Amino acid sequence: xxxxxxxxxxxSVLTLDGRTMVGNLLSCDQSMNLVLQxxxxxxxxxxxxxxxxxxxxxGLYIIRGDSVAVVGKxxxxxxxxxxxxxxxxxxxxxxxx
Numbered sequence: 001x002x003x004x005x006x007x008x009x010x011x012s013v014l015t016l017d018g019r020t021m022v023g024n025l026l027s028c029d030q031s032m033n034l035v036l037q038x039x040x041x042x043x044x045x046x047x048x049x050x051x052x053x054x055x056x057x058x059g060l061y062i063i064r065g066d067s068v069a070v071v072g073k074x075x076x077x078x079x080x081x082x083x084x085x086x087x088x089x090x091x092x093x094x095x096x097x
Contacts, residue, residue: 003028010074018092032065053084
């Protein structure tokens, strides 16, 4: 499985409903079920929303494979330099298939 190369590394997961989770990939299977350790959800809000973007700690988190859209390895050095509460953007929206 292609994700085996990402085991025990920090990954970003985009789900079909537009959520973004980041954490260490602890486990995965052939159905794309994922287990993230020290997971957080990044909630990026638009500039005109009036609230800052936020990171919500999730801890150990299981993501069902049928809700996974994209998985990518995180550049940890770059990620640590970003102040996520100051990042703004539009919602990704849901994915249809």
